[in-house]
Each structure stands twice: as C-alpha cells, then as structure tokens.
Amino acid sequence: MAVLITALTGFASSSSGQSTNPLDDSGLYLRSIPSPIPHPADLAWDGEALWVADWESGNLIRINPENGDIITIIPAPCYRPRGLTWAEQKLYIVDDVEGMIHIFDPASGITVGSYMTPSGTGLGLAWDGEALWLSDNGAQQLQCLIPHDGTTLTAFPSPEQEPGGLAYIDGYLWVAQRNHDRIYMVEPKSGAAITRFNSPGPYPSGIAPAPDGRLWIADFEDGLIWLCAPREARPYQTSDWRDAEIRLTYRLENLGPGMVQDAVVHFAFPEPELENQLLLSDPVFTTPSPEIHFDQWGEKMATFRSDRIPPGERFEAGYTAQARIANLNYIIxxxxxxxxxxxxxxxxxxxxxxxxxxxxxxxxxxxxxxxxxxxxxxxxxxxxxxxxxxxxxxxxxxxxxxxxxxxxxxxxxxxxxxxxxxxxxxxxxxxxxxxxxxxxxxxxxxxxxxxxxxxxxxxxxxxxxxxxxxxxxxxxxxxxxxxxxxGRLSNRYFITTHNGGGSDILSWNYNFHAVHSRKGRCAVTEDEWVVWRRAKEEGESILPGGAYCKP
CATH class of the missing domain: 3.10.620.30 (C8orf32 fold)
Structure with missing residues (x-):
C-alpha cells in the first residue's frame, strides 16, 4: 500500500507582530520634510541648506533642512533646471530640454559658464571634489566631466535605465533609479554597482549629500524630501511580505516485477525564522511524527521510511508549510x-x-x-x-x-x-x-x-x-x-537548506534526498515537486482550496 499522501492545510489570520511597513527599517529613513514644490527635481547641499530645482517654474529654491521652510527663491539661468549640484560656491545646473550645463553663482546671479552635455541629455549632477559627474538619461550612462568645459573623462553604464539624481559621498556615487524605485551605490573607478536600497518614496528624483555620510532624497511623486542613513542603518531591508502555502512532495512508484526495499527520503527542515522568512506554524507532515535527525552541519531533517514497496504500489511523503516571505536586501x-x-x-x-x-x-x-x-x-x-x-x-x-x-x-x-x-x-x-x-x-x-x-x-x-x-x-x-x-533575495524563494556540502544525510542535494534498494529486477520511477499558493498582495491571507481573502 502507498503511504500517506501529503495533506493540504490553510492559513489562519494573517496577523503578526512582524512589521511590513517599508519605513520600519531600523534607521535607514531618518525623517522627511515637505518639498517647497509638488514635484521636486534634483537637490544640492551647500553645507548649510538644501537647494531644490523647480523644473516647472524655472526657479531654484533654498530651504531650511530642519523643516523645509523657504529661505530664498531665485530664477535659474535656464528654463527647465533638472540636475543640480554645489561646487566651489557655485551651483552646477543641467537643463534637460536644452541639454546644457550652466555654472551659476547664486550670490551674484551671474552665469559664469555654459556648455552642452555629451549627449544633449541629463537629469542629475554630482561633484567629487575635482570633477563633475552627470547622470545621462539619454545615453544611459554615468559620465565624469571636466567641470569648466564638459569634456568627458570617463563614462560607464548606469545601473539601470533612466538614471536620475546623483550624489558623491565618501568615495562612491549614489544614483536614483525611478523605474524600480531604488538608490544604487556605484564605485566610480569601475562603474560597478556595489549595493542598493529601496527608495523611501515611489519616484526618487533627486539626491544630495548630507552631513555624516547621509543622503537627502527628493521624491517626485509624494513631494517629500527624506534624510537617509545607509551607513548607520540595520544592514538589511525587507519588503513586500507575502503569505504562502508551500507543499513539498516526493513519490516513488515500483512498476515491478521485483521488490523495492528500504526506501528512505530525507527532507530539509526549514528554519522557523530568517531575516525574510517566517514560519506561521509548524510544518504538517504526511505522517504525524517523522524521524528527526541533524547532519554534521547542524541541518535539521525529517525522515520518512518504507521497508517494502511491492510492484504496482507507491511510496509518497512530504510536508506542507505556511510561511510569510519577503524580499531581502542587504546594504553592504x-x-x-x-x-x-x-x-x-x-x-x-x-x-x-x-x-x-x-x-x-x-x-x-x-x-x-x-x-x-x-x-x-x-x-x-x-x-x-x-x-x-x-x-x-x-x-x-x-x-x-x-x-x-x-x-x-x-x-x-x-x-x-x-x-x-x-x-x-x-x-x-x-x-x-x-x-x-x-x-x-x-x-x-x-x-x-x-x-x-x-x-x-x-x-x-x-x-x-x-x-x-x-x-x-x-x-x-x-x-x-x-x-x-x-545580498538580495526575492520573496519568490522558500528557503529549506543551509549547508556546507557533503552532508551525511542530504549528500550534495537540497530540499530532499532519497535512497532505496531493490530485490530482483525493478522498473522504478521517482518524482518530486513543490506546489506554491501565494497571496496576490501584501496583507492578504490564504484559505484552503486556493481562495484569497483580506483579513
């Protein structure tokens, strides 16, 4: 006879003490101030106050970084200022319609220089102490320029398409990418993206350096300017927590004519809590009390056995887990x-x-x-x-x-x-x-x-x-x-295994490992699969039978 078939179970209420609020991140997003305009473009930091590029009115607005109060408003030397940075007591401004960079003295109101960007496009500017950096949304590049005439010194691909606001802090470039609402840290010598974090808002448009290695981030959609501290925050973020039911099944079928003996299957036992994965209840096994073993790496295993499987019969085993799983992102x-x-x-x-x-x-x-x-x-x-x-x-x-x-x-x-x-x-x-x-x-x-x-x-x-x-x-x-x-995992992975390899139970396998012996000639089929049922949105729970409900 076949052994017990894996049982399906449903979720209880989707309530947990674990926060799914993207702002509950242990110190990454410190605070926000209101933007003086509904849709801010890029930002610049002059050492005391923030400058905001108002691309609609063509103005430059200097604001108090503590509360967002306006200190002064002056006309920009162009009609659509988008990119902005502060260098040597001047504002460097890129106009994405003209494709021009202007060197502007806000104290006198005089433009001391202007030149075309390499591709006639650009959305962000940064100053590294010697050279000017441009995020060129047309060329999809980050470009290093001679500041007085715009000659390109080096260029490399941006982390994603549509690079936006740009800042240089402590040897790295930080670039806003609105397509996936991310902020990337880039090594400027190689162009390699080193790490990233989720933007605090839905459309990051501007970045400026802040004291102590922090970042100012303007959001075009929600009209806020955030102070962020990636160097001080908890090392990782989690986002988009989803409830899921995951059913793992192993099946062996003896087609005969001989006898299958001593069939054993070991399942890796998921840990009850990881940074981005939480078991909502104990796994439900096909037998109430499987054998529990640990390999030399400390990996916990659930073991199922069948001494004899006659011709025409099956050995089937597995478990069902109820879990809450999130995207994981380490800020390294x-x-x-x-x-x-x-x-x-x-x-x-x-x-x-x-x-x-x-x-x-x-x-x-x-x-x-x-x-x-x-x-x-x-x-x-x-x-x-x-x-x-x-x-x-x-x-x-x-x-x-x-x-x-x-x-x-x-x-x-x-x-x-x-x-x-x-x-x-x-x-x-x-x-x-x-x-x-x-x-x-x-x-x-x-x-x-x-x-x-x-x-x-x-x-x-x-x-x-x-x-x-x-x-x-x-x-x-x-x-x-x-x-x-x-340093990143998607919430589409249910983690079962952490191992150094050569396990005395799993060997070099993961999820499960099965062995058996045969007496006489046997045609044997082995199969294994995992069935997922995941909530369509964050905050939804799952009921038996695949139905969804909002708690």
Whole structure:
C-alpha cells in the first residue's frame, strides 16, 4: 500500500507582530520634510541648506533642512533646471530640454559658464571634489566631466535605465533609479554597482549629500524630501511580505516485477525564522511524527521510511508549510566589512574545508583563486572579484548533472548548482567561508508548480554575517542586474537548506534526498515537486482550496 499522501492545510489570520511597513527599517529613513514644490527635481547641499530645482517654474529654491521652510527663491539661468549640484560656491545646473550645463553663482546671479552635455541629455549632477559627474538619461550612462568645459573623462553604464539624481559621498556615487524605485551605490573607478536600497518614496528624483555620510532624497511623486542613513542603518531591508502555502512532495512508484526495499527520503527542515522568512506554524507532515535527525552541519531533517514497496504500489511523503516571505536586501558598505581575521574560528575552519565536489585543494582551483583575488584583503572585494570572474567565465546551461569546479573552469558553462559549487570552491580557496542556501522557487504565477528549484551561495562577511550571493542569477548585462544577486533575495524563494556540502544525510542535494534498494529486477520511477499558493498582495491571507481573502 502507498503511504500517506501529503495533506493540504490553510492559513489562519494573517496577523503578526512582524512589521511590513517599508519605513520600519531600523534607521535607514531618518525623517522627511515637505518639498517647497509638488514635484521636486534634483537637490544640492551647500553645507548649510538644501537647494531644490523647480523644473516647472524655472526657479531654484533654498530651504531650511530642519523643516523645509523657504529661505530664498531665485530664477535659474535656464528654463527647465533638472540636475543640480554645489561646487566651489557655485551651483552646477543641467537643463534637460536644452541639454546644457550652466555654472551659476547664486550670490551674484551671474552665469559664469555654459556648455552642452555629451549627449544633449541629463537629469542629475554630482561633484567629487575635482570633477563633475552627470547622470545621462539619454545615453544611459554615468559620465565624469571636466567641470569648466564638459569634456568627458570617463563614462560607464548606469545601473539601470533612466538614471536620475546623483550624489558623491565618501568615495562612491549614489544614483536614483525611478523605474524600480531604488538608490544604487556605484564605485566610480569601475562603474560597478556595489549595493542598493529601496527608495523611501515611489519616484526618487533627486539626491544630495548630507552631513555624516547621509543622503537627502527628493521624491517626485509624494513631494517629500527624506534624510537617509545607509551607513548607520540595520544592514538589511525587507519588503513586500507575502503569505504562502508551500507543499513539498516526493513519490516513488515500483512498476515491478521485483521488490523495492528500504526506501528512505530525507527532507530539509526549514528554519522557523530568517531575516525574510517566517514560519506561521509548524510544518504538517504526511505522517504525524517523522524521524528527526541533524547532519554534521547542524541541518535539521525529517525522515520518512518504507521497508517494502511491492510492484504496482507507491511510496509518497512530504510536508506542507505556511510561511510569510519577503524580499531581502542587504546594504553592504565595503568599508564596514571587517577583516578575515574577525571571522569566528569555527566558521572559518568548517566553511573553508574541502569537499569532493569542491576540489578546493586542486592546483587549478588554487591557482585560479589566487589569480582572481591578487593582493585584495577586504572580504567584500574578495567575494566580489570571484563573483565577477565566475559570471564572466561561465554561461548558464542546464543540462543535468553537477560537474566539479575543474571541469567548469575548462568548459565554461554550468547550471545554478554548478555556478554555486564553483563560486564556493574559489571563495574557500581564497580563505573566505562559503556555503550554499537553497529552496523552492515560485514559477511565475501565484499558484504554480516547481520541479526545478534553485540553489545559490552564501559568504560570511565580518560585521554582516552570512550574505546570499547568486552567481547564476547575477550573470546579467547591467550593473544593476549584477548587484541584484549580491545580498538580495526575492520573496519568490522558500528557503529549506543551509549547508556546507557533503552532508551525511542530504549528500550534495537540497530540499530532499532519497535512497532505496531493490530485490530482483525493478522498473522504478521517482518524482518530486513543490506546489506554491501565494497571496496576490501584501496583507492578504490564504484559505484552503486556493481562495484569497483580506483579513
């Protein structure tokens, strides 16, 4: 006889002490002041007060940063001022209709210079102490210019399309991207997007530096100007919490004529609470009391067994989980990452060890890691250099099987697991602790079936802890697409597994691992799948049968 079939359960009320308010972020958004105009463009900070570009009236408005009160209003030297920055007692202003940059002395009202932008477009300006930076929405670039005549010194792609407001703070550019309501931090030498955070409003239009490494952010839609502190805030944000019901099932069918014996399936047991995932109740298993085991990594497993499966019968097992899952975004500032010596000894020893699928000690892996990392000592930049090398070297190809790093280095293609194994191996060879995280993935619709799943890496960064890095997901053309895979997880993943590999229960698998033996000739089919049912909107709960309701 087949064993018990996985049961479906429904959610109780969608109430929790866990906040879903995007402003409840432990110190990222400090406060807001009203903009003096409904739809502010860019901002500039002169050391004492804020300047706001009024693109509709053609005015420049200086306001009190404490309360937003207007100090003075003066006409701009152009009809549609959009980009704005303060440098050497002057305002640099870009007019996105004329495509001109004007150097304006607000004390005298005199324009001391004007020139065309490289592409005749632009929405944001920043000053790095020596050069002028332009966010060029036409060319989709961030451009470094000679400030007195606009000659281009360097240019690179913006993190996303439509770059807007721009600021330079403590060695980094910060750029507003309105398409996805994000603020990106960009390294100006390479153009790499380093980190990002969600904008406090729905349409970030302007950015200016604030004292103590903070940012002013103007929002075009809600008419507010926010003071933000990405260097001081909690290291991560969560957003868009969704209730979901996730049902994992494994099935073995014996088509005969022999006997299947000693069938065992182990399921990785999801942790009750992660930064962006909360179990709303204990998982419901197909049998009331599965065996519970822990592997050498501390991973909790639920184990199901069947001693005999005669011809024509099935062995089926699994569980249903009710969870609340959010988008996760770490705001990683490289200078805040501690040295490798700050990593706890037990983590360093366990997660830099070799494994049969990792080949950490192989000559090729060691040589490759050393060549990538060079003399870099900051753990963030070690992780980032290896990430960049992996996405530059491999092309995604899912053909089945998990080949070892030496093969991947020579072949140049891999699946998500192979990207992950290679990335982990290179990190460990460089002395940076790494492991994998994995789970089930929502496939498009809010009710969907996943039989592919997904695995990614985690690295340990001192002062931050375990940070998700998805090399296959980050194999993208744009800087924004790449950094989306560093310190970020979507709410479409249900996480079941954190493991160092070579588990004495899961082996190198994730979600589940099954084994069996056979007596005589047997034709056996094995299958596994995950059924998702997710609330369509934040704050909705799920009822049995797939119906939705608002609590």
């Amino acid at each position: 500032i490289p200078e805040k990452v501690g040295p490798l010596s700050d990593i706890p000894r037990e983590i360093r020893e366990a997660y830099t060890a070799d494994g049969e699928r990792l080949q950490v000690q192989s000559e090729l892996v060691q040589k490759t890691a050393a060549g990538i990392v060079g003399d870099e000592s900051n753990p963030y930049w070690i992780a980032r250099r290896i990430f960049n090398w992996v996405i530059d070297t491999l092309e995604y190809e899912r053909v089945g099987g998990w080949d070892v790093p030496e093969t991947l280095i020579k072949r140049g293609t891999g699946s998500c697991s192979e990207y992950t194994f290679l990335y982990i191996a290179l990190c460990r060879a460089a002395g940076l602790p790494a492991r994998y995280e994995a789970g089930a993935s929502l496939r498009g619709d809010d009710v969907s079936v996943d039989d592919v799943h997904h695995r990614w890496a985690e690295v340990y960064l001192p002062n931050y802890g375990w940070i998700p890095i998805d090399p296959s997901g980050g194999d993208q053309a744009t800087p924004g697409g790449q950094v989306d895979a560093i």
